[in-house]
Amino acid sequence: MIKMSKYLRPEFRDLDSYVPGEQPTGRSFIKLNTNESPFPPSPKATEAAAQAASGLNLYCDPDNRELTKTMADYFGVPAECVLMTNGSDEILNFAFITFCHSSCPAVFADITYGFYKVFANVNGVPYETIPLRSDMTLDYRDYLGINKTIFIANPNAPTGLAISTGEVEEILKSNPDNAVIIDEAYVDFGGESCVPLTQKYDNLLVTQTFSKSRSMAGARLGMGIGSKKLIADLNTVKFSINPYNVNSMTGAAGIAAIKDDEYTRRNCAVITENREYTTEQLRKLGFELNNSSTNFVFAKHPKISGEDVYLRLREKGILVRHFTPDNIKDYNRISIGTREQMDALISVLREITEEIK
Numbered sequence: 591m592i593k594m595s596k597y598l599r600p601e602f603r604d605l606d607s608y609v610p611g612e613q614p615t616g617r618s619f620i621k622l623n624t625n626e627s628p629f630p631p632s633p634k635a636t637e638a639a640a641q642a643a644s645g646l647n648l649y650c651d652p653d654n655r656e657l658t659k660t661m662a663d664y665f666g667v668p669a670e671c672v673l674m675t676n677g678s679d680e681i682l683n684f685a686f687i688t689f690c691h692s693s694c695p696a697v698f699a700d701i702t703y704g705f706y707k708v709f710a711n712v713n714g715v716p717y718e719t720i721p722l723r724s725d726m727t728l729d730y731r732d733y734l735g736i737n738k739t740i741f742i743a744n745p746n747a748p749t750g751l752a753i754s755t756g757e758v759e760e761i762l763k764s765n766p767d768n769a770v771i772i773d774e775a776y777v778d779f780g781g782e783s784c785v786p787l788t789q790k791y792d793n794l795l796v797t798q799t800f801s802k803s804r805s806m807a808g809a810r811l812g813m814g815i816g817s818k819k820l821i822a823d824l825n826t827v828k829f830s831i832n833p834y835n836v837n838s839m840t841g842a843a844g845i846a847a848i849k850d851d852e853y854t855r856r857n858c859a860v861i862t863e864n865r866e867y868t869t870e871q872l873r874k875l876g877f878e879l880n881n882s883s884t885n886f887v888f889a890k891h892p893k894i895s896g897e898d899v900y901l902r903l904r905e906k907g908i909l910v911r912h913f914t915p916d917n918i919k920d921y922n923r924i925s926i927g928t929r930e931q932m933d934a935l936i937s938v939l940r941e942i943t944e945e946i947k
């Protein structure tokens with residue numbers, strides 16, 4: 591780490607920034623560490639991006655009108671209810687900036703997407719965490735009437751577990767004076783979307799991304815769906831930070847990807863099937879894991895430490911995600927790839943588990 595300069599804002603001296611999963615260069619790894627899709631984007635999306643490249647001398651549309659309309663039609667909501675962003679990380683950051691302040695702290699689970707804490711810290715907003723149950727499920731009753739800006743990843747990461755839309759609705763009803771943000775990064779792998787509820791509850795913002803199910807992590811495209819007023823608030827912030835937040839190539843690729851939804855559905859079906867297969871195989875090897883609703887599993891072995899599993903896999907050319915906080919350090923989060931990739935993983939894990947017998 592380079593030492594900080596004397597010019598740094600004092601409140602940033604202790605800022606812990608987000609640590610993304612490793613993106614290795616050189617040695618080729620089987621990459622199961624950042625929940626990317628193992629499949630390339632739709633060929634229609636790559637072609638649209640290539641065509642848009644010839645127009646890069648011009649600024650992109652700051653309102654992303656065509657993309658926003660395409661997305662709104664896809665969800666069956668008015669275009670004024672959709673805001674497109676540079677990955678869903680950007681809409682989440684906008685939500686922290688827009689809806690959290692000293693008398694309205696952010697609140698989220700103690701085990702969830704690590705970026706929430708970072709967004710709170712960088713924006714100088716207070717936050718509180720609520721523990722999950724010991725089985726890592728989220729008890730929606732902990733969020734009833736708490737009068738804070740609520741962030742829930744649903745399905746949650748890294749646990750892979752979801753709450754029902756009925757439970758989200760209870761949270762929405764009991765916090766009418768607060769924004770509730772439901773992060774649906776993984777909803778296409780088996781969750782139930784809350785997007786329809788945005789037309790009924792004006793305190794709901796749902797975020798989604800093209801990074802996982804749509805194979806476009808490198809393009810950086812995400813969105814928020816909410817009431818017209820919530821989206822107008824978020825737009826004010828967006829136009830105060832980065833009006834041209836979605837570049838022309840990504841915008842064009844996004845439109846083409848939505849129009850080729852069949853491609854996404856097929857890939858999601860394969861990944862879901864591979865997840866069920868992997869879950870079953872890992873259980874046979876003695877691993878303990880929940881029934882995930884996402885494109886990853888979160889697994890631990892009663893006799894081998896999480897760090898050992900991570901390091902042994904890495905040695906064999908397979909990257910998974912190991913987190914160091916005490917309450918999750920026994921686990922690894924393993925992204926679901928192709929059947930061949932999962933078989934390679936299982937065969938290394940078999941060797942490791944056989945050694946301890």
Ligand SMILES: *Cc1c(COP(=O)(O)O)cnc(C)c1O
Binds near residue numbers: 679801
């Ligand atoms: C991957 C992920 C995101 C955001 O990803 P983007 O690439 O910025 O769209 C948001 N929330 C959760 C829970 C995620 O896992």
